[in-house]
Amino acid sequence: MQTIRSLGADLVAISPERPDNTLTMAEKHAIPIDILSDATSEVLKKYRLWFAVPAEVKTLYLEKFGLNLEKHNGAGRWELPVPATYVLDQDGIVRAGEADPDYTVRMEPAEIVAAIRSIVGGP
Amino acid sequence: MIGGTEMSLKGQLKEFDASRKRPPEVVAILRRGIDDVRESGAAGLRIGERAPDFALPNQRGETVRLSERLSRGPVVLSFYRGVW
Numbered sequence: 001m002q003t004i005r006s007l008g009a010d011l012v013a014i015s016p017e018r019p020d021n022t023l024t025m026a027e028k029h030a031i032p033i034d035i036l037s038d039a040t041s042e043v044l045k046k047y048r049l050w051f052a053v054p055a056e057v058k059t060l061y062l063e064k065f066g067l068n069l070e071k072h073n074g075a076g077r078w079e080l081p082v083p084a085t086y087v088l089d090q091d092g093i094v095r096a097g098e099a100d101p102d103y104t105v106r107m108e109p110a111e112i113v114a115a116i117r118s119i120v121g122g123p
Numbered sequence: 124m125i126g127g128t129e130m131s132l133k134g135q136l137k138e139f140d141a142s143r144k145r146p147p148e149v150v151a152i153l154r155r156g157i158d159d160v161r162e163s164g165a166a167g168l169r170i171g172e173r174a175p176d177f178a179l180p181n182q183r184g185e186t187v188r189l190s191e192r193l194s195r196g197p198v199v200l201s202f203y204r205g206v207w
Contacts, residue, residue, distance in 0.1 A: 009196050010195065010198050010199070011199045012199070012201070013203060016204075028182045029183065031182055034182070034187050035182045036187055037180055037182075038179055048166060048168065051160045051163055051165045053156070054159045054160075056156065057153065057156035060152050072205050072207060081203070082160060082166075083204060085202075086200045087197065088193065088198045088199075090196065090197060093171060093172070094168050095170070097170065099168075101160035101165070102157050103204065104139075106132055112199055119197045
């Protein structure tokens with residue numbers, strides 16, 4: 001995070017969740033990055049990351065994990081993004097990134113930093 | 124930190140996932156779910172493609188516009204499923 005900022009880049013997180021009402025305003029101000037709420041999944045779809053949770057997985061979440069996505073996302077919204085990370089240059093061009101439906105796979109922080117360095121021309 | 128400071132994020136996530144010791148039938152359902160999504164073609168943006176602009180509210184209800192952020196510097200976008 002600090003490395004990203006020190007290179008002049010910004011980090012923005014996006015989820016389909018409704019804005020969190022459990023945090024106080026002080027707590028919200030203490031969060032060092034912007035956490036955006038895509039409450040209509042419009043952006044998820046534009047980025048081709050949107051999917052409807054398969055029926056079998058929905059049942060598993062509800063019955064085994066006690067996880068009701070509607071509580072987080074809103075009524076009828078059994079939908080999620082493919083977890084993804086994109087490094088954008090100042091023209092908005094994707095210079096590096098990774099999107100994988102396997103939520104245990106994420107882009108390496110070192111790769112993110114390397115991509116930013118190649119954009120800003122640093123060492 | 125799981126597995127020491129030298130381990131990659133991918134390594135840490137794999138270890139964490141294994142440490143949950145889920146029953147095989149649960150793992151099978153999750154695997155099939157992942158395969159379904161892969162087949163759905165939700166593959167995200169390609170390298171070299173321009174990221175669509177958007178404006179969304181942040182945790183304080185302020186509107187954040189991607190193009191405005193890009194005017195200040197490179198941006199790392201992270202799409203995640205939720206806090207659960």
